[in-house]
Amino acid sequence: MRGQKREESLLPDEAFEPVIVGFLCQWCTYTAADLAGTTRTQYPPNIRPIKTMCSGSVDPVYVLRALLGGADGVLIGGCRPGDCHYVSGNLKARRRIAALKSILKTLGLEEDRVWLRWISAAEGKKFADTVSEFTQKLKKMGPNPIKRHWSI
């Protein structure tokens, strides 16, 4: 049966390559990604980086859009506390993401597909490690089940 086949293809398997949408602050995590590149640090090619002015400028609507659009995970990268270029955007982002995760949790949706991480511009290795770790985690979780639903 076709339907059955579709189900099976969503089970976690070795071939599944998760898609991560990254909203990366230009002052830190985005620069860290550059650093990872220039220092030739290896990390999985699963992330699709989007440069933002600040982690605090990422309205949850964009995170939701990515998840409902079928992304397997969303990584929001911001400056370490105290280092925000705009003083406190990252700490406001933390509240916003906490709120988003609470909403997803209440509704029984997978809040673990949203990660917020502090990665400074000097931490190319941390960026690479974070993407590797997230990719591994998503491989274990399997594809985002939202992809299965067309009536969203």
Next chain:
Amino acid sequence: MGKVAIINVREGKILDALNRFWRGLLETRAVDALLIPQTLPGGRNVVQTLVSDPQNLKRPDPLAPVLPVNSARLLSQMTRVAPSPRKVGAVLRSCELRALVELVKLKQASLDNLVLIGVDCLGTCSVGRYAERIEAGLTTEDFVRSFGEGQEDVSLREACQICEFPAPVHADLTVCLIGADLEKGIPVVAQTPEGAQILEGLDLKPGEDREVAGREEALSQLIARRTAVRDETLAQMQREAHGMENLLATFAGCINCRNCSTVCPMCYCKTCFFDSPVFDVEADRYLGWTEKRGTLRMPADMLLFHLTRMTHMAMSCVGCGMCQEACPNDIPVAHIFRMVGMGLQTVFDYVPGRSLEEELPLATFREGELPGIAEE
């Protein structure tokens, strides 16, 4: 407990007694105008009205069990540009007062020159159901009496049946119905110095604390009963809507009309994000998504709208349930938003409408908080 005065009730006529009180407020110039619910000609609905001449207080009825609009929206509309130099007395229910507090904190309303007059809320019906009650010959006094006898009215809106905030908050004056012997008199309590001053200027019998002694007890019993119903109702809602499959089934009737947002007192944006062209894309993008998913529900982004709205307003959701009234397809949106809101409010130890000083959680931050959100 603040200063207490008693409105005399003659021959059990509660509305007439209250009417004298409203008139008194205008006649003594305690306020220059009143925002007060009055019965429309024809009698089938009761709506907020602005009145400055006591002669025009034809059929005031703030106790009528109907709430067509959350009046916090009206006060935002009136005061957002600039509050009036004249005093406006606003007669409001608890959910309206709590929504107003949130709007003030969101800088969408001003309390300047407002005198807040809260009335104990015994619950409200939908507008349609209220009209049916009127046709059946049921009066507001019948409603107040049957409430006093402890009967739970099953025709009340679901949002009201689970509302644990029957008493007004932040009011200058509170008209106390719960736990009062209304045949004898209606206690009015001043909760602020301004309220006390107004009470002094009115020709009312001074009351004593014992005349509202039964109130605390009656209120706490009512709140306990409502809280139990709330917990049960929301737990059931959570089971019904849990997970993507169930959530989509719950929202199956949604037509993206956005009525829920139009009537929501917390959805104050002049231009909604979903009116913006941010997600306007060319037809080919739709076809691309269709190829990926196989089928695409149209109009698109139904769930995106609701989830985004939750991230914007649920923290301040006071549970007035106007959203559910406006939903053309009976989606239990009030319960869903309330449930999500309570989850959020627990994370940030926030109760919408509780305090004017308490910061809006998403407008501020603390250092070193929320462990586990950013670093594992």
